[in-house]
Amino acid sequence: MIIHYGYEDGSGKYYVSIDAEKCDMCKACIEQCPQKVITAGMVMIDIEDKQVAVVDESQRKKLNYACAPCHQQKNVRCVCACEKGAIAATWARK
Amino acid sequence: MISTGIDVGARNVKAVIVDDGKILAKSMVATGFDPALSASEALRKVIEQSGVGENGIQHIIATGVNAEMASHATGRVSMVRAIAKAGTHLFPKARTVIDVGAEDARAVKCDDKGNVADFVANDRCAAGAGAFIESMTRALELNLEEMGALSLKADKAIPMNAQCVIFGESEVVTLIHQRTPKENIARAVYDAMSDRISSMVRRLGVNHDVVLIGGVARDIGLISSLKKNLGIDIFIPEEPEFASALGAALSPSLEHLEDRVITLPKVELSDGDNRAGAKKEYWRWPEYRKTVEGMDSTKARVISAGIDVGSVGSKAAVMLDGELYTWAIMRTGSNSPDSARKILDWALEGTGLTEKDIQYIVGTGYGRVNVPMAKKAITEIACHGRGASYIWGPAARTVLDVGGQDIKAIRIDEKGKITSFLMNDKCAAGTGRGMEVIADLLAVPIQEVGEHSLKVEKDPPPVSSTCVVFAKSEAVSLLRRGWTKEMVLASYCNAMSQRMFELLNKVGIEKEFVITGGQSKNIGIVKRIERLIGFNCYPLPNSRNYAMDPQLAGAIGAALFSKALYEKELGK
Numbered sequence: 001m002i003i004h005y006g007y008e009d010g011s012g013k014y015y016v017s018i019d020a021e022k023c024d025m026c027k028a029c030i031e032q033c034p035q036k037v038i039t040a041g042m043v044m045i046d047i048e049d050k051q052v053a054v055v056d057e058s059q060r061k062k063l064n065y066a067c068a069p070c071h072q073q074k075n076v077r078c079v080c081a082c083e084k085g086a087i088a089a090t091w092a093r094k
Numbered sequence: 095m096i097s098t099g100i101d102v103g104a105r106n107v108k109a110v111i112v113d114d115g116k117i118l119a120k121s122m123v124a125t126g127f128d129p130a131l132s133a134s135e136a137l138r139k140v141i142e143q144s145g146v147g148e149n150g151i152q153h154i155i156a157t158g159v160n161a162e163m164a165s166h167a168t169g170r171v172s173m174v175r176a177i178a179k180a181g182t183h184l185f186p187k188a189r190t191v192i193d194v195g196a197e198d199a200r201a202v203k204c205d206d207k208g209n210v211a212d213f214v215a216n217d218r219c220a221a222g223a224g225a226f227i228e229s230m231t232r233a234l235e236l237n238l239e240e241m242g243a244l245s246l247k248a249d250k251a252i253p254m255n256a257q258c259v260i261f262g263e264s265e266v267v268t269l270i271h272q273r274t275p276k277e278n279i280a281r282a283v284y285d286a287m288s289d290r291i292s293s294m295v296r297r298l299g300v301n302h303d304v305v306l307i308g309g310v311a312r313d314i315g316l317i318s319s320l321k322k323n324l325g326i327d328i329f330i331p332e333e334p335e336f337a338s339a340l341g342a343a344l345s346p347s348l349e350h351l352e353d354r355v356i357t358l359p360k361v362e363l364s365d366g367d368n369r370a371g372a373k374k375e376y377w378r379w380p381e382y383r384k385t386v387e388g389m390d391s392t393k394a395r396v397i398s399a400g401i402d403v404g405s406v407g408s409k410a411a412v413m414l415d416g417e418l419y420t421w422a423i424m425r426t427g428s429n430s431p432d433s434a435r436k437i438l439d440w441a442l443e444g445t446g447l448t449e450k451d452i453q454y455i456v457g458t459g460y461g462r463v464n465v466p467m468a469k470k471a472i473t474e475i476a477c478h479g480r481g482a483s484y485i486w487g488p489a490a491r492t493v494l495d496v497g498g499q500d501i502k503a504i505r506i507d508e509k510g511k512i513t514s515f516l517m518n519d520k521c522a523a524g525t526g527r528g529m530e531v532i533a534d535l536l537a538v539p540i541q542e543v544g545e546h547s548l549k550v551e552k553d554p555p556p557v558s559s560t561c562v563v564f565a566k567s568e569a570v571s572l573l574r575r576g577w578t579k580e581m582v583l584a585s586y587c588n589a590m591s592q593r594m595f596e597l598l599n600k601v602g603i604e605k606e607f608v609i610t611g612g613q614s615k616n617i618g619i620v621k622r623i624e625r626l627i628g629f630n631c632y633p634l635p636n637s638r639n640y641a642m643d644p645q646l647a648g649a650i651g652a653a654l655f656s657k658a659l660y661e662k663e664l665g666k
Contacts, residue, residue, distance in 0.1 A: 004516035008596055044476055047658050
């Protein structure tokens with residue numbers, strides 16, 4: 001189950017997409033994120049709750065700013081850190 | 095010398111007659127749909143009250159966002175100049191004047207003669223304007239005076255994240271649901287607003303002689319919060335709402351209009367006029383309940399229920415062994431534990447069942463954590479996916495849920511299990527609430543919006559503003575330019591569909607596409623989305639002997655989860 005956290009507004013598109021089924025909670029992305037955007041959270045898959053990497057609720061509406069440093073340096077650490085390929089990120093200012 | 099100032103604002107027209115710097119007479123009329131008519135009416139009233147007579151009036155200066163609509167004016171002056179003039183006239187020491195209008199706000203730095211040195215205006219976002227407080231009072235079910243007084247009793251400062259007027263409203267509702275005392279919520283609203291205003295003022299540099307004008311300057315809650323935020327005292331004139339009109343009257347007109355004979359028409363306001371106090375609520379959609387005939391609840395092995403407390407509507411669905419039996423849909427009140435109980439009671443009405451007969455209840459939606467009788471709360475995404483799969487059958491793959499205040503794009507597999515989703519809850523553009531606002535503005539019943547929007551020969555370009563508050567102003571100006579209601583609706587539906595289409599693209603659109611939520615009933619949206627994606631929505635199956643309501647998807651999904659969870663519990 002891929003969860004797209006983020007939004008699209010007048011200024012551009014900003015998403016961090018996490019595949020909750022691929023995530024095995026190794027926490028590499030959480031440790032690598034310089035902005036504490038990624039954290040541990042509960043996601044319901046079918047009728048079971050599973051602890052996985054999620055985008056922190058307080059950050060979901062400001063990914064435009066929170067994820068800017070990584071994208072500007074072209075080194076998106078959460079994406080690189082994930083060995084399972086469970087994370088993808090879109091950050092496109094118009 | 096006698097002069098007249100008229101301030102044609104977004105909400106009200108204010109007119110004053112000034113003699114030697116003193117207000118002789120004043121009048122206020124709601125701007126309504128026809129600012130020109132309202133301006134004439136305000137002028138007629140003020141002249142009548144002053145006793146000067148029409149011939150005694152020679153100098154009429156207009157200001158305000160709709161200043162050009164004051165057809166009797168002999169001159170015009172910008173808002174910025176008018177407020178600088180007024181502020182320094184009322185308080186000679188004043189060097190900063192803040193004016194907070196209904197939909198915008200501005201601050202001016204001026205010299206001792208009331209000349210403008212610098213100014214900032216906030217006219218892109220309605221967040222720091224009067225409309226913000228107004229909509230928050232509605233959410234709190236208070237009037238303006240009550241909210242101001244209440245906020246002073248707050249014992250805790252709580253932060254508000256919302257910037258948008260629409261989301262501010264839902265954040266307030268959430269806080270109410272969390273049982274935050276109204277005092278503290280009221281203070282949070284004022285703090286959020288004064289934050290916006292002071293950041294605007296700080297761009298000019300704050301000095302110690304600040305005047306606040308505009309209707310909100312009567313609000314003690316805002317004044318208190320703004321004083322704290324800026325760390326200084328603020329001067330408030332006695333009649334702050336008339337200050338801009340006063341400033342206009344005192345201004346030498348910079349833009350001379352040709353001399354015209356001032357004859358004012360007698361205007362009779364009819365009852366049907368939009369300005370009248372009691373107004374029909376066009377946004378109100380019908381609430382209803384239904385029980386499927388021919389089902390016997392006494393033979394059911396598992397009776398499960400789902401309660402979906404949305405930001406705008408509450409839905410309850412009760413199922414017998416996983417088949418929909420009875421349901422109800424109504425508007426969400428400001429107290430969600432109450433909404434949850436009311437909606438379940440209504441769904442059960444006349445069925446002979448009571449809450450005790452239900453083995454498992456799941457709460458979902460925006461207010462899901464406050465469904466007291468629910469054993470578990472499940473996100474609305476999971477429930478909508480499951481519900482859509484029940485309503486349309488296993489073929490459904492892409493679900494677009496257009497709720498009251500958010501849009502969800504969901505991909506599901508043949509079991510209704512989510513494979514991918516996104517939820518947009520940052521911006522109210524394109525949501526059901528936005529549609530309600532437009533329906534109300536155009537005085538078109540919400541259920542007829544879609545139909546009317548399709549009556550145009552060719553779709554006009556979409557409204558440019560995504561913000562609901564500004565889309566509303568844009569709609570008003572389109573109407574003034576002679577657009578028909580149908581054209582405005584078409585333009586708005588067009589913009590909404592475009593927005594939904596963009597979100598759908600993110601999750602990827604697969605055929606067997608369905609729409610849930612209240613907007614699934616809006617044919618104007620459905621047709622336009624179909625046009626954008628290039629194929630039609632998957633039809634509702636006709637195998638049922640009753641009409642299925644896609645607005646119920648979340649509650650149905652929750653009831654199905656209830657059954658699954660109950661069976662899992664038994665299995666243990």
